[in-house]
Amino acid sequence: MKSEKKIIPSVTCPIFRAQKIISGKWKIYLLYLLSQGTKRFSDLYRETPGITQAMLSKQLRELEAAGIISRYVYPEIPPKVEYSLTELGQNFMPVLDELAKWSCTHLHPEEGEEKISGSA
Amino acid sequence: MKSEKKIIPSVTCPIFRAQKIISGKWKIYLLYLLSQGTKRFSDLYRETPGITQAMLSKQLRELEAAGIISRYVYPEIPPKVEYSLTELGQNFMPVLDELAKWSCTHLHPEEGEEKISGSA
């Protein structure tokens, strides 16, 4: 524990703060899914091929901690949990929209070098 | 070694593709810096407290590989290298703008749990 004050742009720069919140392999994608409306855990799980329950749960809790999404647990058996965007999450949508536009317009897969050749 | 093709949204979803490109601790911030105009390596280095030359170099090369920024090397001694946004990078600015707006409007440091109390 160094008590030295490190001057980092983390707090100074809004870009930095935002970036930290949305960083994560699935965060933005999950926000995109939730922009379509309230969804259950299983919905998100099914619509996010490749993710594990553990990861999904983790990412969702992080997004919840950031105040971007909210979680509603139905007092039922079997459990039912719904996730939805908060006000903050709704306000994030323009960013997502611009990102999607940018990606769709300029980031065509065929221009990249990546290929979905499986795990070869 | 499963030769099975994993169906991941990586390629399907534009959001996913974009996210992979801008992921990285400094990418977005560097794009922000370069949005202010062409800058030299040393400029970026000085304006990004906390980063190391190695990291800066790495991030810049990744951004360059993604076609978002361009690099111009002056044939001089001592070396002089300038970085600037490409067309693709310019087109990304709206995203950055929205992100900044979102962060500034809704992501006040005092609302979070983080505090820059430094050596407090």
Place this chain on the structure above:
DNA sequence: CAGCATCCCAGAGGATACTG
């Protein structure tokens, strides 16, 4: 159904030293 616990690993990120 939803999610936690545990273990594991690759790679992102960092510190330091050296070079054309």
Place this chain on the structure above:
DNA sequence: CAGTATCCTCTGGGATGCTG
């Protein structure tokens, strides 16, 4: 000045299994 090269740490992310 603008980088490499090397080494090291840390944590994001993944696999699997268990539970209320």
